[in-house]
Amino acid sequence: MENCLFCKIAEKKIPSTAVYEDDDLYAFKDINPHAPVHLLVIPKQHFSTLSDCTLEDAPLLGKMLALAPRLAEEFGCAVRYDEQGRPAAGFKTVINSGPDGGQEVYHLHLHVIGGAHPWRGER
Numbered sequence: 150m151e152n153c154l155f156c157k158i159a160e161k162k163i164p165s166t167a168v169y170e171d172d173d174l175y176a177f178k179d180i181n182p183h184a185p186v187h188l189l190v191i192p193k194q195h196f197s198t199l200s201d202c203t204l205e206d207a208p209l210l211g212k213m214l215a216l217a218p219r220l221a222e223e224f225g226c227a228v229r230y231d232e233q234g235r236p237a238a239g240f241k242t243v244i245n246s247g248p249d250g251g252q253e254v255y256h257l258h259l260h261v262i263g264g265a266h267p268w269r270g271e272r
């Protein structure tokens with residue numbers, strides 16, 4: 150897709166800090182992080198929004214989601230359990246879709262956000 154920022158990032162025409170890559174996906178650090186860990190997972194195939202995906206894209210979407218906890222583990226924010234079995238740490242997975250959904254870049258991307266609080270905007 151011409152003139153798509155994240156297509157250019159996936160093609161390495163625009164620099165980014167890569168954290169994962171395979172034939173289908175590319176993941177990199179968000180340039181303006183909201184939290185200590187803020188990564189973006191994108192498909193190499195261009196979809197403008199989640200609304201452009203169909204049920205046939207479920208394997209690709211599932212792969213994006215399944216990558217999130219693996220990246221969280223690598224960046225120290227995966228959910229873990231204390232001796233009483235209580236969950237600790239953790240991360241958010243977010244896909245903003247369209248103007249009302251707060252989407253700014255029109256290439257599908259999954260935010261993976263975590264790390265110690267406070268995050269941006271929190272006290």
Ligand code: 5GP
Pocket residue numbers: 154165166177178179180181182189244245251252253254255
């Ligand atoms: P959206 O609001 O579309 O869900 O999120 C777009 C995200 O892309 C934002 O968090 C923003 O900081 C990030 N972003 C925008 N431009 C760039 C860029 O050129 N490089 C990187 N690494 N992240 C970007």
Ligand code: ZN
Pocket residue numbers: 150153154155156157194195196255256
């Ligand atoms: Zn694109």
